Amino acid sequence: MDFLLPLTITAILLFLLSFISNKINFFSIPLFILGGILARSLLIGGVEIISILARLGLLLLLFYIGFEISPVRYLKNLKNVLTDGSTDLVISLILPLLIFLLITGDFRLSLFLSAMLYISSSAIDLKIIIDSRFAIYSFAEKAINILLFQDIIIAFLIIILPVFFIEFRSETIFFAFANIFIFTIYLTTIYLLLKYLRDFINRSADDTIIILSFAVLLLSAYISERLINSEVMGAFMAGSIIKATGFRIDLKRSFASIKDIFSPFFFFYSGLQIYFEFSKNIMILIIVSILISILSKYLISYMLYPKLQKDSIFRNILFGLLTIRGEFSIVLASISFQYLNENARSIVMIISTFIIIFNMIIGLIFIRTNQDRLIRNL
Amino acid sequence: MNESELPGVGIKYWLELSNKKKITIIKHDSGRFELAFSSNNSEIPEYYTELEEEEAIEIGTTLAQKVHQRIVEKMDVLVKNLIIEWFKVPAGFSQKSIGDIQIRKRTGVSVVAILRDKETIPGPGPQDNILPQDVLLIVGKRESIDSFKKLFNS
Numbered sequence: 001m002d003f004l005l006p007l008t009i010t011a012i013l014l015f016l017l018s019f020i021s022n023k024i025n026f027f028s029i030p031l032f033i034l035g036g037i038l039a040r041s042l043l044i045g046g047v048e049i050i051s052i053l054a055r056l057g058l059l060l061l062l063f064y065i066g067f068e069i070s071p072v073r074y075l076k077n078l079k080n081v082l083t084d085g086s087t088d089l090v091i092s093l094i095l096p097l098l099i100f101l102l103i104t105g106d107f108r109l110s111l112f113l114s115a116m117l118y119i120s121s122s123a124i125d126l127k128i129i130i131d132s133r134f135a136i137y138s139f140a141e142k143a144i145n146i147l148l149f150q151d152i153i154i155a156f157l158i159i160i161l162p163v164f165f166i167e168f169r170s171e172t173i174f175f176a177f178a179n180i181f182i183f184t185i186y187l188t189t190i191y192l193l194l195k196y197l198r199d200f201i202n203r204s205a206d207d208t209i210i211i212l213s214f215a216v217l218l219l220s221a222y223i224s225e226r227l228i229n230s231e232v233m234g235a236f237m238a239g240s241i242i243k244a245t246g247f248r249i250d251l252k253r254s255f256a257s258i259k260d261i262f263s264p265f266f267f268f269y270s271g272l273q274i275y276f277e278f279s280k281n282i283m284i285l286i287i288v289s290i291l292i293s294i295l296s297k298y299l300i301s302y303m304l305y306p307k308l309q310k311d312s313i314f315r316n317i318l319f320g321l322l323t324i325r326g327e328f329s330i331v332l333a334s335i336s337f338q339y340l341n342e343n344a345r346s347i348v349m350i351i352s353t354f355i356i357i358f359n360m361i362i363g364l365i366f367i368r369t370n371q372d373r374l375i376r377n378l
Numbered sequence: 379m380n381e382s383e384l385p386g387v388g389i390k391y392w393l394e395l396s397n398k399k400k401i402t403i404i405k406h407d408s409g410r411f412e413l414a415f416s417s418n419n420s421e422i423p424e425y426y427t428e429l430e431e432e433e434a435i436e437i438g439t440t441l442a443q444k445v446h447q448r449i450v451e452k453m454d455v456l457v458k459n460l461i462i463e464w465f466k467v468p469a470g471f472s473q474k475s476i477g478d479i480q481i482r483k484r485t486g487v488s489v490v491a492i493l494r495d496k497e498t499i500p501g502p503g504p505q506d507n508i509l510p511q512d513v514l515l516i517v518g519k520r521e522s523i524d525s526f527k528k529l530f531n532s
Contacts, residue, residue, distance in 0.1 A: 077383055126386040133428075135387050135404040136414045137421055144384055314421070374422070 006046025007053065013039055014264045026364070027124050029326050030357040032264050036271020037353070043272065050269050057266030058334055059235040060259040061327065062158070063217045066239020067252055069151050077145060084142050085149020087303060088322075092296035093118040093153070099292060103285065109344045112336040113285075116352050117293040119154055121326025122147045124360075128321060132371055139314040142304055143321045154328055155236070161335065162230035179227040186223055187237055190216065194245040202248040210254050213242050232335055263327070270330050274349050282347060289351045290358055297322040313370045320366030323359050330356065394418060405434075439466075439513070461523050462490075467512045468531060477504030485529055486522035491515040 017035045021028040043050065093114055100110035125147060134140040194201070194216070201209060217238040224234025242251060298319050305315035333352035337345050381391045388406040395401065402423070404412040409431040414423035429437070443464050481487055492499040492506065493513040499506055508514070516526060 122386065130387055130406065130408075133412060133426075135384060135390065135406070136402045136412055136423065136426070140387075141382065141384065141390065144387065148385060 003049055006043050006049045009043060009046070010039075010050055010053075010265060010268060014268060018264070027324075027326065027360060028264070029121075029124075029267050029330070030353075030360055032267035033271040033274075033330065033353050033356065036268040037274050037276075038271075039268075040272050047269075047272055050265060050272065053262055053265040054269030055266075057259075057262035057264070057269075058232065058331065059217060059221050060255065061263045061266060061331060062232045062235040063239040063242075064252075064255055064259045065151075065154075065328075065331075066236040066241075067243045067255070069155050069240065077148075080141070081145045081148050084145040084304065085152070088146045088149065088300050089118075089153065091299050091303075092293075096292045096296060099288070103288065106344065108336075108339055109347065112332060112340065112348050113289060113351060115154075115157055116325070116329040116332045116348070117289060117296070117355060119150050119325065119328040119332065120147060120297075120322050121324050121328065122151065124324050124326050125321045128324075128367060132367070134317065137314060137317075139305070139318040139321075143318055146300070146322060150328075154332075157332070158233055158236050158335070161339070162228040162233055183224060183227045186227075187220075187241065190220070191241045191244065194241065198245055198247065206249050206254075209247050209249055210251065213238075213247070213251055213255070216242060229338065230335075232331070266334075267327075267330060270334060270349065271353070274353055275346060276350065277346070282350065285347060286351055286354050289355060293325070293355055293359055294323055294362060313373050316366050316370040317374070320363040320370065322363075323366070324363035325352075325356050325359050459519050460517065461520055462515070462517050463523055465514045465516055465527065465530070467508055467510055467514065469510050471508070471510045471530060473507050473509050475505055475507050476502060479508070479529075481526065481529075485518065485526040487516050487518035487526040489514050490517055 013035050014032065017031040018028050021031050040047075096117055097110055097114040100113050101107065104110055104113075125143060129135055129140045129143065201212065204212075217235055220234035220238035220241075221231040222234070224237070225231035300322060301315045301319035304318065305312070329352050333348045336348045340348060379391050379393050381389055384390055384404070386407075388404055388408075391403040391405070393401045398418045400416050400418055402412075402414045402416065406412070411429040411431070411434040413427050413429060415425040416423040476489055481489060489502055489508075490500075491514070492502050492508065493515070494509060494511075516523065518526065
């Protein structure tokens with residue numbers, strides 16, 4: 001297939017899906033994944049080409065997440081973030097991990113499934129909080145505290161997974177740890193170098209700084225891939241390093257538009273990779289996952305708003321916000337490809353798709369109906 | 379005023395009043411403001427509105443001016459007839475420098491600072507321009523201040 005044809009078809013489909021999501025007031029990520037599932041037959045022969053842009057989309061997404069996650073954000077509300085977030089961690093990550101371990105007996109698969117269910121979608125939730133005028137209420141603050149804590153956990157997972165599942169390219173443990181050491185040296189060097197040259201770089205034109213940041217992203221992803229078999233970790237760390245160096249231009253804004261172009265290709269490609277081969281076991285796992293993802297978040301919301309009748313509106317909206325999964329779940333599903341066998345990969349991808357679509361519908365229903373009740377109480 | 383950070387949204391400020399009411403203000407990163415009044419025992423606001431950045435600044439400036447006037451009134455007693463006041467340049471004023479207007483010569487007032495959007499010009503000289511909507515910090519005697527206002531409002 002010609003190089004440009006599959007990209008053009010995908011871009012047009014992504015435009016249509018984005019347009020529809022705006023018209024029906026629904027978030028675009030599940031539609032992009034669904035689009036990928038449905039368009040597979042249309043794009044036979046072109047999947048490899050789309051995968052290049054999708055890979056870039058994933059790296060940019062991780063770079064952006066690394067850029068977003070700043071320690072300063074947690075320090076200001078540290079006590080509340082730790083209190084609300086750690087309760088959520090126990091109920092929606094550790095407990096599900098144990099349940100999946102009991103069902104599957106596979107630690108890696110269980111870890112990825114529970115992590116996928118644990119992480120709510122910060123991007124979608126923050127948009128809902130702002131657009132729905134929820135910021136004045138305490139439940140919005142609680143939701144943000146939980147989302148911030150989840151950010152810490154996902155950062156920890158991205159960093160720790162390659163180390164945790166030692167699958168290095170090297171042949172001996174000694175060389176494996178030597179590679180981690182070299183990668184740490186690389187990160188430190190690039191950080192110190194950029195910090196040292198900051199004033200010089202800041203005197204350059206805006207586009208020079210953007211291109212330099214992009215080069216750091218690709219270089220870090222490449223080195224990380226070669227040394228510890230995880231390019232996403234390199235992309236994530238590149239975002240954190242660039243943020244810490246404090247270049248003069250708003251790189252978050254500059255990269256937001258590039259990310260917005262390429263990340264839909266990643267979500268779409270995730271859909272292209274899904275092959276539905278339902279067996280009884282997979283169906284059970286899907287149902288258990290959906291139940292866990294919903295019940296764990298309802299339990300958290302109930303613990304935070306336990307008693308009063310009038311609090312039920314806040315509890316329900318908080319539940320709606322926490323139950324929505326999005327970009328992080330699909331990113332984790334993609335990362336899992338490096339560590340799981342083919343059968344387990346397919347399970348993770350199918351479940352992540354179901355969770356994202358189903359939970360988004362449930363979450364939005366809860367938010368919209370309780371938002372109406374809130375408005376009537378005003 | 380209490381405050382707490384809402385990362386990704388903005389900053390939340392709240393103040394509990396003596397009449398058992400609570401004012402909550404959300405300053406969004408986008409510059410938009412939300413303002414809500416509620417009872418101390420309920421989170422659901424009795425009154426809620428949104429403000430554009432300019433409107434919030436207008437309200438904030440007015441409140442600050444009123445408070446400032448009270449301080450100035452007290453200072454007035456202390457420094458005998460010397461007034462410090464904020465003055466907002468009318469929208470219809472056409473740009474001129476302090477030297478061109480000859481403010482001190484014509485009115486006896488000194489301009490101590492100019493506030494323009496987010497910029498502050500402390501101790502402006504004769505070459506500094508005064509633009510419509512600038513906020514000026516001025517010092518002078520009561521009659522000088524009156525004559526200064528008359529000059530700008532004409």
